[in-house]
Amino acid sequence: MTTTLTIRRPDDWHVHLRDGALLKGVVPHTARQFARAIVMPNLNPPMVDVAGVAAYRDRILAALAQSAPDAKFTPLMTLYLTDGTDPDEVARGFAEGVFVAAKLYPAHATTGSAHGVTDIAKIYPVLERMAKIGMPLLVHGEVTDAHVDIFDREAVFIDRTMTRLVEDLPGLKIVFEHITTAEAAAFVESAGPNVAATITPQHLQINRNAMLVGGIRPHAYCLPVAKREHHRLALRKLATSGFSRVFLGTDTAPHARHLKEAACGCAGLFNAPFALESYVTVFDEEGALDRFEAFASLNGPAFYGMPVNEDTITLVREPVEVPSEYDCASTLIVPFHAGETLGWRFVG
Numbered sequence: 001m002t003t004t005l006t007i008r009r010p011d012d013w014h015v016h017l018r019d020g021a022l023l024k025g026v027v028p029h030t031a032r033q034f035a036r037a038i039v040m041p042n043l044n045p046p047m048v049d050v051a052g053v054a055a056y057r058d059r060i061l062a063a064l065a066q067s068a069p070d071a072k073f074t075p076l077m078t079l080y081l082t083d084g085t086d087p088d089e090v091a092r093g094f095a096e097g098v099f100v101a102a103k104l105y106p107a108h109a110t111t112g113s114a115h116g117v118t119d120i121a122k123i124y125p126v127l128e129r130m131a132k133i134g135m136p137l138l139v140h141g142e143v144t145d146a147h148v149d150i151f152d153r154e155a156v157f158i159d160r161t162m163t164r165l166v167e168d169l170p171g172l173k174i175v176f177e178h179i180t181t182a183e184a185a186a187f188v189e190s191a192g193p194n195v196a197a198t199i200t201p202q203h204l205q206i207n208r209n210a211m212l213v214g215g216i217r218p219h220a221y222c223l224p225v226a227k228r229e230h231h232r233l234a235l236r237k238l239a240t241s242g243f244s245r246v247f248l249g250t251d252t253a254p255h256a257r258h259l260k261e262a263a264c265g266c267a268g269l270f271n272a273p274f275a276l277e278s279y280v281t282v283f284d285e286e287g288a289l290d291r292f293e294a295f296a297s298l299n300g301p302a303f304y305g306m307p308v309n310e311d312t313i314t315l316v317r318e319p320v321e322v323p324s325e326y327d328c329a330s331t332l333i334v335p336f337h338a339g340e341t342l343g344w345r346f347v348g
C-alpha cells in the first residue's frame with residue numbers, strides 16, 4: 001500500500017482570492033499548496049480592463065508579501081468579459097502578460113456575474129481575436145433561463161451554447177470550468193484538442209444529498225450545484241482516467257459564514273486549506289494514485305502551454321483533522337470537509 005506520494009508541485013487552475021482584508025486571509029492557503037493559480041475576475045466591480053487586472057495582481061502580491069512572505073506563488077490573472085469588451089484591450093493585456101485568459105460568465109449565472117455576457121453573439125469579435133492570438137476562454141457553463149431547472153442548467157448550456165461555440169470557433173482554446181455532469185464529461189472527452197475541463201474536489205466528493213438530506217446544508221452549496229450520484233461517478237471516472245484534457249481547479253470560493261448561513265445563502269465553498277488532501281483521497285479510493293500527478297501538475301500546464309513546476313510536494317497517508325472554521329483576517333469561514341478527518345496529509 002502506498003503511504004507516501006511525491007509529485008511535481010501542482011497548480012490550481014480556478015480560484016477566487018477576493019480582495020481587501022479577505023484576500024490577505026485566504027491567499028496563504030492557496031500559496032501553501034500550489035505554485036500557480038488562475039485567479040478569477042468576479043470582484044465587485046469586476047476586472048474588465050488591463051489596468052484593473054494589473055492593479056489587482058499587485059494587491060495579491062502585496063497581500064502575499066504580508067501574509068505568506070516565504071511562499072513562491074504566482075497568480076495567473078484573468079479578464080472578465082462583458083457585452084462591451086474591446087478586442088484590442090484583450091489582445092493588449094494578453095501580449096503584455098497581464099492576463100493569461102478571459103472568463104465568460106453568462107449574466108446572472110453565479111456569484112459576481114451581474115455584469116456578465118447577456119448573449120454570446122455579442123462577444124464573437126472578442127472570441128475570434130482570442131482564437132487568433134491563442135488566448136484561452138474560461139467558461140462558467142450554465143444557462144440562466146428561468147424556465148430551466150437549476151439541476152439541468154449545465155447540460156442545457158452544452159446543447160444551446162457550448163456545442164455551437166466549439167463548431168464556430170474550432171481554433172479557440174476553451175476550458176469548461178468546474179464541470180458537474182456526465183454530459184459535460186462526455187462532451188469534453190469527445191471534443192477536439194482545444195477543449196479541456198476543470199473539476200473541483202467537492203464535485204468528486206459529494207452529490208446533492210450532501211446539501212439536502214437531514215437538513216439544508218449551506219456549506220455544501222456552490223454553483224454549478226452538486227448533481228445526482230451518477231454524475232459524481234462520471235466525474236470521478238474522467239478525473240482519474242488519465243485523460244489529458246482534464247485538470248485540477250478547486251473553485252475555492254470563500255464566503256463569510258453568516259452570508260452562507262442565511263435565508264438567501266451565497267454560493268461557493270472554501271476548499272483551499274485541504275484541497276490536495278481532498279483530491280488525493282478520491283484518486284486513492286479509485287485506485288489511481290499513479291494518475292494523480294497528471295491531473296494535478298501536468299495536464300494544466302500542457303493545455304495552457306506553460307512549463308511544469310520543477311519542485312515537488314509530498315502527501316502521506318496519515319489522518320488529518322479539518323478545522324470547523326477559519327478566522328481569515330477577521331472573517332469566519334467554514335471550510336469544505338469542516339470537522340472531518342481525512343486520510344492524507346500534505347507535508348509540503
Ligand SMILES: NC(=O)N[C@@H](CC(=O)O)C(=O)O
Nearest residue numbers: 016110111222223253267268
Ligand atoms: N462556485 C461558486 O459557487 N461561487 C463562485 C463563482 C463561480 O465560480 O461560479 C464565487 O465566486 O463565489
Ligand SMILES: [Zn+2]
Nearest residue numbers: 110140223224
Ligand atoms: Zn463559476
Ligand SMILES: [Zn+2]
Nearest residue numbers: 016040251253
Ligand atoms: Zn469559480
